[in-house]
Amino acid sequence: MSDPRLDLSIDGPVARLTIRRPEKLNALDAAMVDALVPLCRSVERSAAKVLILIGEGDKSFCAGGDVAAWSALGPAEFARHWIRDGHAGFDAVARLSQPVIAVLNGHCLGGGLELASCADYRIAEGHARIGLPETSLGIIPGWSGTQRAARRFGPQLIRRMSIFGEVYSADEALRLSLVDKVVDKGRGLAAAEDLAAVVAGRSATAVELTKMLINAVEGEERERVLDALAGRIAAGSEDLRQGLAAFRQKSQRPKD
Known part of the structure; x- marks a missing residue:
């Protein structure tokens, strides 16, 4: 599954990974959300050591979920597909083996902030505005805005944005630890590339x-992390090498 946007x-x-939908302020629809999982799988299986996430243009990193895409859905469809599929796509980003650097090269609102919260490092350009306006539309921050974002930024900050409507400038977001660095407009990608070079080294x-x-400390995929770490140790053990050798010898013996 792929999506040219x-x-x-x-x-x-x-x-x-560039979100290319500037005419809609890089808002995400269902097809784009669905495409996140296979795209992340491609990154996992590549030789890449780091992923940079950015939006096209200079107005918006991501304006969240496309209102036209979800507003026509009934309650069951909204919960079953829009919310759950969104979680699957965003989980794939948050759980990448490689570190993720998000470049907030414009407004980062609603689902855009939820997507940015999946990253390991956030660079904001000076003109960016950051907030969670969903409740003003009668909906909740449904792509883990009240969960992952609260774990990473603190529940009180999420209350201030989602319940009381606070929207922050890039500099305010830096003081509140919503972002890790602020750069001038148009300098976000270059700053991310410099940081990516550090990681790659x-x-x-x-x-x-x-x-x-x-991730495990934050409650992100704790069970899978434990299995993966234990599996990595077992896969490199002498016991496994001997066990496989014995299995191969047994399988190659002539049958009576």
């Missing part, structure tokens, strides 16, 4: 394991 490019150790295995452990 989500453009994935991989150049050596750096992958870049480090041990990919050590970075992956460290990210997994931090």
Whole structure:
């Protein structure tokens, strides 16, 4: 499954995923959300050591879910598909083995902030505005805005944005630890590429394991992290090598 409005490019150790829907402020519809899972699988299986996530243009990183795409859905469809499929796509981003750097090169609202919260590092350009306006439309921040975003930024900050309507400038977001760095307009991608070069110069295995452990502390896929870490140890053990050798010898014996 692919969508031309989500453009994935991989150049050596750096992958870049660009949301290309500037006419809709890079808002996401159902097809785009569905495409996130296979795109992340492609990144996982590549030689990339880091992913940069950015929106096309300079007005919006991502304006969240396309209102026209979800407003016509009935309650069951909304919960069963829009919300659950959104979680699946965003989980895939948050749980990538590789670190993710989000470039907020414009407004980052609603589902856009929920997507940015999946990243490991957020760089905001100076003109960006950040908030969770869903309740003003009569809906909730449904793509883990009250869950993952609350874990990463703190529940009180999420209350202030989602219940009381606070919207922050890039500088305010930096003070509140919503973003990790602020740069001038148009400088976000260059800053992300510089940071990606730092990550690419480090041990990919050590970075992956460290990210997994931090994710587990945050409650992100704790069970899978434990299984993956234990499986990695077992897969490199002498016991496994001997066990497989014995299995092969047994399978090659002539049958009576």
